[in-house]
Amino acid sequence: MPDVAPLVIHQEAVHFPSLGIASIAGNIHERHQVRLIDLIRKRRSLRSYLTQQLSGFKPDIVGLSAMSWQWDTCCRIIRMIKSILPGARIAVGGYHATLMTQEITKAPGNELIDFIVQGEGETAFYRLVEALDGHDTFQDIPSLTYRDETGFVTNPMGELQDLSQLKRPIRDKRRLTWGYHAMNLKAEVLETSRGCTRSCNFCSMKHMYGRTFRTFPISRVISDLDDIYYNKKTRLAFIVDDNLVLDTDRVMRLCDAIIERRYRNLKLVVQADSLTMATNEDMIQKMAQAGFKTVFLGIENVSKTNLAVAGKGNIVEYSKKAVALCQKYGIMVIGGLIFGFPDDDETAIIENYRFLKTINADAAYCQILTPYPKTGMREQLINQGLVTNAHDLKKYNGLWANVKTRHLSAEKLQYLFWYHRQTVLGWWDPSGRAKGIGKLWTGIWTYIFKPVMKKQHAWTLRKKGWEGIYKDVLKDQEKMNAFDDLKPL
Numbered sequence: 001m002p003d004v005a006p007l008v009i010h011q012e013a014v015h016f017p018s019l020g021i022a023s024i025a026g027n028i029h030e031r032h033q034v035r036l037i038d039l040i041r042k043r044r045s046l047r048s049y050l051t052q053q054l055s056g057f058k059p060d061i062v063g064l065s066a067m068s069w070q071w072d073t074c075c076r077i078i079r080m081i082k083s084i085l086p087g088a089r090i091a092v093g094g095y096h097a098t099l100m101t102q103e104i105t106k107a108p109g110n111e112l113i114d115f116i117v118q119g120e121g122e123t124a125f126y127r128l129v130e131a132l133d134g135h136d137t138f139q140d141i142p143s144l145t146y147r148d149e150t151g152f153v154t155n156p157m158g159e160l161q162d163l164s165q166l167k168r169p170i171r172d173k174r175r176l177t178w179g180y181h182a183m184n185l186k187a188e189v190l191e192t193s194r195g196c197t198r199s200c201n202f203c204s205m206k207h208m209y210g211r212t213f214r215t216f217p218i219s220r221v222i223s224d225l226d227d228i229y230y231n232k233k234t235r236l237a238f239i240v241d242d243n244l245v246l247d248t249d250r251v252m253r254l255c256d257a258i259i260e261r262r263y264r265n266l267k268l269v270v271q272a273d274s275l276t277m278a279t280n281e282d283m284i285q286k287m288a289q290a291g292f293k294t295v296f297l298g299i300e301n302v303s304k305t306n307l308a309v310a311g312k313g314n315i316v317e318y319s320k321k322a323v324a325l326c327q328k329y330g331i332m333v334i335g336g337l338i339f340g341f342p343d344d345d346e347t348a349i350i351e352n353y354r355f356l357k358t359i360n361a362d363a364a365y366c367q368i369l370t371p372y373p374k375t376g377m378r379e380q381l382i383n384q385g386l387v388t389n390a391h392d393l394k395k396y397n398g399l400w401a402n403v404k405t406r407h408l409s410a411e412k413l414q415y416l417f418w419y420h421r422q423t424v425l426g427w428w429d430p431s432g433r434a435k436g437i438g439k440l441w442t443g444i445w446t447y448i449f450k451p452v453m454k455k456q457h458a459w460t461l462r463k464k465g466w467e468g469i470y471k472d473v474l475k476d477q478e479k480m481n482a483f484d485d486l487k488p489l
Contacts, residue, residue: 001070001077002039002046003481005397007365011480015040016238017180019189020065020094020121022169027122028129034174035059039077041177047080047485053176054084061132063117063125065094068373069397076486078112091128093117096393099207099374101145105152116145116152119208120161120194160209163194163216168224171232183441185267186234190224192216192254196242198273207374213246218257229263238269245276248283255283255290266291267437273298274315277322288329293437295326296334296365301341302355316355323359332433335361339417340369342386345407349416353424362431367398368417399477415470422466427454 004011018038025034035057042049054062062081066074078090090113097104098118104110117124124143130136138146142158171188180187193216195209228234245251258266268291277284277297287295299319323333335356339349356364371378371387381387381403388410389395389402396402401414408416427450430442460469 001064001066001073002043002483003070003073003397004040004043005069005399006480007367007398014182014187015180016182016187016189017171017175017177018065019169019191019240021063022171022175023166024063024093024121024125025174026167026170027126029126032129032133033057034170036170036175036177038175038177041179043483045485046077046483050077050080051084054081054088058085059088061089061091061114061129063091063093063121065121066092066096067094068096068099068393069395071096071100072394073481073483073486075109076483079109079488080486082112089114089132091115091117091125093121093125095208096373101154105145105154110152114147116154118143118145118157122161122166124158160212160214161194163214164220166216166220168220168227171227182236182238182269183438185236185438185441186232187236187238188228188232188234189238189240190221190228191240192218192221192244193241193246196246198243213243215247215250218250218254221254222257222261225258225261225263225266229266235265236267236269239271241271243273243276244270245272245280245283248276248280251283252286255286255292258290263291267293269294269296271296271298272322274319274322277325278318281325284325284331285329288331292331293433294332294334296336297322297326297361298336299356299361300336300338302352320359323361327360327362327433330433330436332362332431332437334363334365335359336365336367338367338369340401340403340405340413342381342384342405343407344405344413346416346420349420350424353420357425360431362434363428364421364425366417366421368401368413369403370396370398370400371402372396394481414474415467418470418473419466 018040021036021038025036028034037053039046064074064077074092081088081090092104092113093116097116101116101118104113104116115128117128124141127136127141128144131138131141138144139153139155142155145152145154194214195212225237228237270292272295274297277295297319299315302316323335326333337352337356339352369377371381371390378387382390386403386405388404401410401417403413404410405413428445430446435442
């Protein structure tokens with residue numbers, strides 16, 4: 001989907017390709033023609049681009065992947081596809097389709113959807129394509145919902161994928177969209193594992209994988225990196241694992257394999273938990289040697305009460321130590337915080353931003369607590385009467401306050417979340433680690449963009465005040481994923 005949620009920097013600054021659709025496409029039988037369209041790169045020309053590509057290729061089946069906050073856009077794109085190719089079959093998958101299968105089958109407009117793939121899609125979609133070609137049957141395909149003469153039929157969920165059997169994702173010319181980047185660096189994505197065994201109750205991951213952790217063979221990971229490094233000529237790769245470091249011995253072996261390949265100027269970005277990072281200094285040192293340059297750490301919150309509500313232990317001290325150890329070995333840390341827990345007030349918001357500044361995190365990834373469908377957190381918040389927006393899922397992207405607290409209305413929470421980020425965290429000052437990853441773009445920011453923007457901000461602040469600036473920010477957020485060219489002609 002083309003929808004974005006710029007929680008760190010501007011929405012045009014980072015465009016990573018979708019690994020999910022690339023992996024599903026890479027596992028379709030070779031006798032079928034397949035093309036990938038990642039609409040993150042076509043946000044400004046959706047109708048004309050899709051019309052051109054679909055009219056030329058004329059696919060028999062179109063698969064679409066969407067998260068909950070992208071579902072509205074997905075439905076509008078489905079209507080556009082059917083207007084261009086009335087005979088094309090439509091299959092939907094991804095997080096929202098997995099969590100909300102029954103709701104989708106009962107919703108208005110579902111007559112345009114032919115198939116729903118739940119959970120991991122490689123095997124189910126492979127078999128679906130084979131069934132359309134007469135080599136399989138819909139009723140025998142686990143994790144598939146299909147339409148027959150009586151309505152939708154939902155098959156039992158299948159087993160989790162054997163990752164050792166999956167083929168590499170598609171990154172060649174069958175991927176029609178291109179230009180993926182992080183600032184001025186070409187960027188790609190890969191995965192080394194799937195799943196997470198942690199108990200965070202704000203996360204919907206368990207509906208995709210259960211509380212499991214499975215790994216790709218290290219040889220497959222290296223093959224993926226070779227494809228990115230040599231074939232795509234790309235030096236920045238985001239490892240999209242939910243939590244790479246759950247098996248620390250494997251991380252060490254993986255790092256050794258990467259080091260042995262002697263990739264020059266390789267920059268790896270990864271997500272990890274604070275507890276594991278804080279207690280495994282040798283692993284962090286090895287990660288630095290292998291080219292890991294940036295780690296996203298889920299700090300979540302500095303309140304013990306809020307961490308308990310989130311299903312996390314008291315990880316505050318671990319977070320401090322994890323940041324310090326990463327920075328000791330030159331790894332840039334993006335600290336993740338969540339605001340809007342039931343007992344949050346304005347002081348709590350300020351304290352969390354101050355904590356992030358105190359531990360010297362290199363950048364901030366801050367969200368407002370979101371009651372994602374089918375999560376334990378959503379159920380708790382609804383029971384406490386704290387969910388203020390239960391149905392407009394387009395605002396479930398971390399930018400919007402869909403909840404209130406016992407002390408703050410949703411509107412006040414939204415404002416204070418934004419305001420104190422400006423006044424407490426302030427303007428980003430790139431660390432030496434950030435400069436080491438991207439001297440060009442950090443230099444442009446430091447010496448060109450920031451000085452100009454600070455002057456403009458000071459002038460606007462005198463003219464409009466904080467609340468006037470905030471109203472403009474909300475308007476920009478509203479327009480960000482509006483896509484006027486998806487509206488019916």
